[in-house]
Amino acid sequence: MPSTPCCARECLRPYEGLQWAPKSYLTISYAFEASLSNISGERIIDLGCEEGNNTRKLARAGAHMSGADLSKNMIAHAIAEEQKPH
Known part of the structure; x- marks a missing residue:
C-alpha cells in the first residue's frame, strides 16, 4: 500500500x-x-459503491466507472444522484 x-x-x-x-x-x-x-481512461468497478459519491469522483477524473452495491436503496440513491443536473 x-x-x-x-x-x-x-x-x-x-x-x-x-x-x-x-x-x-x-x-x-x-x-x-x-x-x-x-486514472484517466481506466476501467474501474466500485464494489460496495453505496450512494456513488466515490464512483462519481472517479468518473469526473476520467475513469470509465461501474458501481455495484447489495443494497437496492443505495443503488436507487446513486442513480437519483447521477440523474441530477450538475
Missing part, C-alpha cells in the same frame, strides 16, 4: 496522537484524492 502523500501528512499533523476514526478517515480521504490524478 502506498505511503500517505506528503500533503496529507502535513494536513494530518494536528491529529497526531489521536486514537479515533477521523484521523483514519482523513488519511483515506487524502490518499483517495491523491490517487485521482492517474
Whole structure:
C-alpha cells in the first residue's frame, strides 16, 4: 500500500496522537484524492459503491466507472444522484 502523500501528512499533523476514526478517515480521504490524478481512461468497478459519491469522483477524473452495491436503496440513491443536473 502506498505511503500517505506528503500533503496529507502535513494536513494530518494536528491529529497526531489521536486514537479515533477521523484521523483514519482523513488519511483515506487524502490518499483517495491523491490517487485521482492517474486514472484517466481506466476501467474501474466500485464494489460496495453505496450512494456513488466515490464512483462519481472517479468518473469526473476520467475513469470509465461501474458501481455495484447489495443494497437496492443505495443503488436507487446513486442513480437519483447521477440523474441530477450538475
